[in-house]
Amino acid sequence: MERPLDCLNNLVHDDWLIGYDSRQFNQIAQELYLELTQLSAYGTPPKIILAEREPLRFLASFIAACAANCPVFLCNPDWGTQEWQQVFDLVHPDIVLGMGNGEWGTCTERLVPSVRVASRREVEVSRSMGNGHNNNSQCPIPNSIMIPTGGSSGQIKFSIHTWETLISSVQGFTEYFQLIQVNSLCVLPLYHVSGLMQFMRSFITGGKLAILPFKVLESGQILNIKQSEFFISLVPTQLQRLLQNPELTKWLSQFNTVLLGGAPAWNELLEKARFYRIRLAPTYGMTETASQIATLKPDDFLSGKISSGQILPHAKVTIRNQQGEILNSNQIGNITIHAQSLSLGYYPITRDNQADFQVDDLGFLDNQGHLNIVGRNSDKIITGGENIYPAEIESAIQATQMVADICVIGIPDKHWGQALTAIYIPKKSDISALKIQTLLKDKLSKFKIPKYWIPQQYLPRNSQGKINRQQLQQIATEFIQNPIT
Structure with a gap:
């Protein structure tokens, strides 16, 4: 397996970065690698927070840190003070790269006044005196790569990966799509697993x-590439926006493959993509698996297949019941993953990489070995003794074509245990909950039609399209306590 420096040297003469200077990338990476290697001579490699806004510098810094065997924490430069406080309390970094003028340790006093990270010179002096790290929190795994994940809670966690786990994901991808080289157009954040x-x-x-930043793409500015030779990855909300623009829809239809993940896609969106012959490849994966472990190939999607596709070669998925027994095809149960790309835990606590990873999702494997997701254990709503999964209700509401966005949650109810609550964005101001309910009567059982309907101007989603359910619970509680009359 090639190491980061080997890969860097292999590309030294190639113009492989489109829209950026490939030689500058190589120069920055090589120079930073040498500096980090020198610092490591004073002790264990320094822990690095990488919060660089500029893509070329972000990627060059990432490769330099990996090549120098430095633990590196990928961070969103747009996090607020509270989020940064979480990060610094957890990480206690030696070095911060990015967000300043290129010098280490320049951004932290502005972001979190109570935290100060050692500068380059301070790290050198400390180590030359034999003091080692300037903090007391060591990385459990050398040369680890920490990728942020927060799920729906909003609490930042770092999934622990290594160069090896990321390479395993790449190998599974190339084998599945039978590729030697992969050309990608990236419109997603590079600090997120889907961009990285x-x-x-x-x-x-x-x-x-x-x-290409997605906002630039959405404005109609495109790069001069041959789309038929490229992959592009989108989250459902991005796909929805692009399909609202006829020119961008035509442009998107020319891609080799449009990977779709990050959050569940609703049926109306999938049907629209199929109508415009978008070569969509719905995927299933997460930060903990270094992106996708199941993908539906574009030809299967265009032929009408609805699933998350087959399992990639580097992974294995089993469906188990609550007792841990493996279920047969088409039986719904808990999804358990075993993959070479699995993370080693959440910083700073490690797990056995060989252990199975049971996720919160529920699904089944059909007779063709395709993975089908039906919902999440944690999202399950029990009302009047009936188990309800929001995905089914949301899909039915989307199909009415009366909402721009929808999320169904359960709120405490003294009579029913939980009451179904729909928080939605109406497509037009004159669309009422009654109109939507009327259309649902022939599609859903009576107990599956939400009791409460709360219109909103927007729903709290992150950049990957995942909903913040804690915020939705607050919105619903306030609405019910103070109903609009």
Whole structure:
């Protein structure tokens, strides 16, 4: 397996970054690698927070840190003070890269006044005196790569990966799609696993990587690439926005493959993509698995298949009941994953990489070996003794074509245990909950039609489209306590 420095040297003469200077990338990475290697001579490699806004510097810094065997924490430079406080309390970094003028340790006093990170010179002096790290929190795994994940709680966690786990994901991807090189157009954040893995696929395989902020793309500005030779990854809300623009819809339809993940896609959106012959590849994966472990190939999608596709070669999925017994095809149960790309835990606590990873999702494997997701254990709503999964209700409401966005939750109810509550964005101001309920009567059982309907101007989703359910609970509680009359 090629190491980061080997891959960097393999690309030294290639113009592989589209829209950026490939030689500058190589120069920054090589220079930073040498500096970090020198610092490591004074003790264990320094822990690095990487919060660089500029894509080229972010990627070059990431490769330099990996090559120098430095533990690196990928961070969102747009996090607020409270989030940064969480990060610094957890990590206690030696070095911060990014967000300043290029010098280490320049951004932290502005972001979190109570925290100060050692500068480059201070790290050198401390280590030359034999003091080692300037903090008392060591990384449990050398040369680890910490990728942020927060789920729906909003509490930042770091999933512990290594170069090896990320490479396993790349190998599974290339084998599944039978590729030697992977060309990607990345419109997702590079600190997020879905953005990082697009870079990794191109970097490892010697393919091309084009980077374009989604806001720029949405405005109609596109890069001069041959879409039929490229992959692009989107989350459902991004796909929805692009399909509202006829020119961008036509542009998107010319891609080799449009990977879709990050959050569940609703049926209306999938049907619209199929109508416009978008070569969509719905995926299933997460930060803990270094992106996708199941993907539906575009030809299967266009032929009408609805699933998350087959399991990629580097992974294995079993469906188990609550007793841990493996279920047969088409039986719904808990999804358990075993993959070479599995993370080693959540910083700073490690887990056995060989252990099975049971996720919160419920699903089944059909007779063709395709993975089908039906909901989440944690989202399950029990009302009047009936188990209800919000995904079914949300899909039915989306099909009415009266809402722009929808999320169904359960709120405490003294009579029913939980009451179904729909929090939605109406497509038009004159659309009422009664109109939607009327259309649902022939599609859903009576007990599956939400009791409460709460219109909103927007729903609290993150950049990957995942909903913040804690905020929705607050919205619902306030609405019911103070109903609009």
